[in-house]
Amino acid sequence: MTARKEILFLFHLPRILFMLIGAVWLSSSPVFADWVKVASADSERLTIYANPETISRSGEFVTVWQLLDFKTTQLTGGKPYLSVMMETEFHCARLQSRRLQLAQFSGNMGSGQTQLANSSTQEWAAVQPNSPLHALWAFLCATPNPS
Numbered sequence: 001m002t003a004r005k006e007i008l009f010l011f012h013l014p015r016i017l018f019m020l021i022g023a024v025w026l027s028s029s030p031v032f033a034d035w036v037k038v039a040s041a042d043s044e045r046l047t048i049y050a051n052p053e054t055i056s057r058s059g060e061f062v063t064v065w066q067l068l069d070f071k072t073t074q075l076t077g078g079k080p081y082l083s084v085m086m087e088t089e090f091h092c093a094r095l096q097s098r099r100l101q102l103a104q105f106s107g108n109m110g111s112g113q114t115q116l117a118n119s120s121t122q123e124w125a126a127v128q129p130n131s132p133l134h135a136l137w138a139f140l141c142a143t144p145n146p147s
Contacts, residue, residue, distance in 0.1 A: 035067055035109070039135035045071045048132045050139060060093045062140045063100065069108055079115040082108045092141035096124045097133060 035049035047069045054065040068084040075081075086102035101119040106112030127137045 038066075038139050039132040041132040046132070048136060050136060054087075055140065060091055061089060062092060063087060063089045064136075064140055066136060067110055074104075076104060076116055079104070081106055081115045082112070083110050085110050088136070090127070090137055090140055091124065092137070094124075095127050095137065097127050097137065098122045098124045 034053060035051055037047060038050050039048045040046065041048070049067040049069065051065045051067070054063075056063045065085060065087050068086070070082050073080045073082060081104035083105045084102055085105070087100040088097055089100055090097045099122045101121075102117070103110075103114050104116040106115055127133050
């Protein structure tokens with residue numbers, strides 16, 4: 001390599017690395033995840049998505065990241081949000097679910113500022129028939145394991 005090419009390479013190396021790191025970070029961000037629509041509720045004011053890449057199965061248990069996307073602003077503790085991402089665990093045989101962690105965002109589809117984050121695991125609760133959560137349970141538990 002000539003001295004000029006070496007200088008140009010060293011000059012541009014930080015920019016190249018920054019762009020590569022940025023591209024990797026953006027592609028792994030939940031905002032850009034491949035969300036699949038599972039259900040709608042409340043006359044289309046709420047859409048529920050699941051990220052198939054996050055599905056983890058262990059016997060009768062399935063965990064997945066889901067996204068609740070609202071058409072109108074919701075409030076928790078005075079903080080407005082338009083979407084919620086949460087990791088949910090299902091007990092397929094018992095038709096139960098529990099939230100493992102969640103984050104509320106000011107924008108749609110997990111965008112904007114994080115308004116609330118909670119990583120406390122909830123108690124198991126029954127999945128109600130004909131509910132949006134039941135649609136997610138059916139999506140995860142009533143279909144054969146894809147692997």
